[in-house]
Amino acid sequence: MEYDFRSIEKKWQEYWAANRTFKAFEDSSKPKYYVLDMFPYPSGAGLHVGHPLGYIASDIFSRYKRLKGFNVLHPMGYDAFGLPAEQYAIQTGQHPEKTTTENVARYRQQLDRIGFSYDWDREVRTCDPEFYKWTQWAFLKMFSSWYDPEQEKARPIEELVARIEKTGYEDVTPEMWKSASEKEKSEILMRYRIAYQGETSVNWCEGLGTVLANDEVKDGLSVRGGFPVEQKKMTQWQLRVSAYAGRLLNSLDKLDWTDSLKEMQRNWIGKSDGTEIVFNTECDGRTKPVTIFTTRVDTIFGVTFMVIAPESDLALELTSSSQKDAVEAYIREVKKKTERERIAETKTVTGVFSGAYGINPLTGDRIPVWISEYVLAGYGTGAIMAVPAHDSRDYAFARKFNLPIVPIIEGCDVSTQSFDAKEGKMCNSGFLNGMDVKEAMEAAKDYVEEKGLGRRKTNYRLRDAIFSRQRYWGEPFPIYYKDGIACPVPEEELPLRLPEIDSYKPTGEAPLARAKDWTYKGYPLETSTMPGFAGSSAYYLRYMDPHNGEALVSGEADAYWRNVDLYIGGTEHATGHLIYSRFWNKFLFDLGYVCEDEPFRKLINQGMIQGRSNFVYRVVGTNTFVSAGLRKQYETTEIHVDINIVHNDRLDLEAFKAWRPEFAEAEFILENGEYVCGWAVEKMSKSMYNVVNPDVVCDTYGADTLRLYEMFLGPIEQSKPWDTKGIDGVNRFLKKFWRLFYDRDRFLVTDEKASAEELKSLHKLIRKEQEDIEAFSFNTTISAFMIAVNELTALKCCTREILEPLVILLSPFAPHISEELWSRLGHQESVAFASFPEFESSYVAEDNCTYPVSFNGRTRFSIDMPKSATPAEVEAYVRGLEQTDRYVGSQTIVKVIVVPGRIINIVVK
């Protein structure tokens, strides 16, 4: 009986589905383990071989953990709201729900063919009202909470109201509150709510007709669609993510994520410790204190001017009547630029003098105030003190506008560039003179605080997330407007279902504004919808308790599953989803809805699988194609050819002729009787004919081969091109594995005792597999498997004692063939319920081993010693050779270095 993967895989996939083999229960007798994949967006193109890379790795780990006695939660779902479905709806008029449902069905079919151990009873879809009910619920919780900086956590907004009524809060006094109208009260609270509405400069994308979050914009273009993005002041719903900046930064330390990813988040959060300090300014005889932020107060004696951001309200306030026209013209100029232009022009220095002067609070110097776009309104206070001698941006500005440059560090040369380094001795700096820069940085901060001129301040670059989108295919906001006041739709009324609309075409207004009766109790409902990251921010919690109608997750389910132990997905979510999820989770943690303050303990980023395109070379002006090796002799054009008609870079000529009508009469110039195609690594895409569908691999080789091959390709974290060159190797391995059990129709397995050598092979493998899986080095595990199977084949091993554990060991990697052989070994239950075999070192230990002996690193001869010999014993033996051995005897031994079981080196004079 040959290894017939087709029938085997079909049989076991049906068995797993029918028996709910991988259904997870809350079982407190076992330790839990939660393995999660980043759920896919179900696009129309279907799954390609890149998607399953991470899914296979997580599935292997899940199955391994089950064998190790853990109760494993391994769910899957779909991130189903979002722009592509809506764009498609605009083009075709089809309801996004219809295309989404179709795409989901296709994804499911493709996923099932690969044999994943998902508990499909826990599937979630973000566009399902029963799911987005909880997205809306979380939003309402954020709406009715504020961030208490003293307790450093979110609290119900009622507590803030109580506090204002009693003692006042910040600049709101109890009297003000008492006399405030409903509308004014609403406006005051909006300044504190975690989910709030506020005017801000937003990324407006005309092409998509919506605003976008910072992580949805790259190089001034929208990530989806690549349309230009401009800055616009608009009133939008926002999430106060910035309040959590410090906590998001600090708890990174305890996460088991890669350093590069943590670093990306640290940069994105962008903490900087500095000082806020007040400069008095005067303008047309009026004075006004202006607070600036700096990380280098120590350079305050080198300040020669100040700069205000053009978007800042201060810009016009500090403009003198004589400079009014110039400043207004400059601000208009700046506003006109798109984000992309501003990025492109970062090297050009622009600015205008405001007409105002500031007073240096330490020196009393009178310095000019300028306005320039290199200062950002959204960071710090939107105003800076400029120290051209020690800041490269200030330096460029001072050079351009001929402002003085005063160095304050001894011996530095600022004739061609600024001296930014934090080293040297201070000079020209009053009481700081003679101090080391590092010392001066602290001394200056202390001084400013003591004199009451300013205070230490930590700033973050992380901005609040803009949460509304003027689109259709997203979660509606459970907010209605009563006399212009935003009011929450009561929780009991959730989900607030997405209404039907006649047409998806953008008309400049939000699509929901066209929906009939989009009202609550006669009041108009919010017409924006939530962004893509809303639904993906807490989905991992929903998997714990997916059918609960009363809560996002019950206290019991949450207390048992806690958080995700292993999360696998791409790095592209580093500054989006992975920040928002952490924020969302911390918020729910603050209110006591979840018991862990971080959602994902360990995170692995799988690399991208790129496409490997093939080319044929058409001789210009003919229908003749020349093989790649000979193309230099002709003038040719390169044409992408469908990789499905190329094998190992050799073109299937007949298939090529049949591929396109225009190639039916094609002629070929061959090398060695074959047509060799050129190749290149490119993004996997339809237009380059390099997309590999996993179904095709499953058809030709089987799912087990696909799984093994994707893992054998190299380390999971690494990006690499898809290349089926080596796939025959793992396929051969599976056939060999099968032949350990079957010689044609003869079942070979016996109950004989295993030999010492066979046991050694097995136990070496057990140890290696355990170590490698824990370290996520699946490619080396598979290598170890190949070695073991080759050894056992050579030994003609056929004992149950060896083969039974071997099947268990293979099952995480190639579950179908393992199930089949497991049942043929006479087991009634799935191999998933077996236990991982125990490693016993006694089988592996060798009696003797050979030490290569080298002198000063050069190998001379070898000695045989028992493996159990200690380094001291080996050394004593070698020194004993001094009398008899011609090498050792002729030299003076200085030192003998022994590494157990490996190598011995003798240092001689």
Add this chain to the structure above:
RNA sequence: GCCUUGGUGGUGAAAUGGUAGACACGAGGGACUUAAAAUCCCUUGGACAGAAAUGUCCGUGCGGGUUCGAUUCCCGCCCGAGGCACCA
């Protein structure tokens, strides 16, 4: 510019201070077969010497350093990938 990564045969890669290239692909040779497929065996980093067994030298992007010994650790450069980019 800054941060994070990575650079090893024809190819994917292994080895994280101790015999570099495990394992696999591809290639070449052989066995079985009428033939093909499948399967199995041998060779396969480079150079040199030898009839052969075998031996010697070189070799992990480049240049230094630490060490008895470096792909691995340190310093400086070159190249590729990813991220951030007027954040004061």
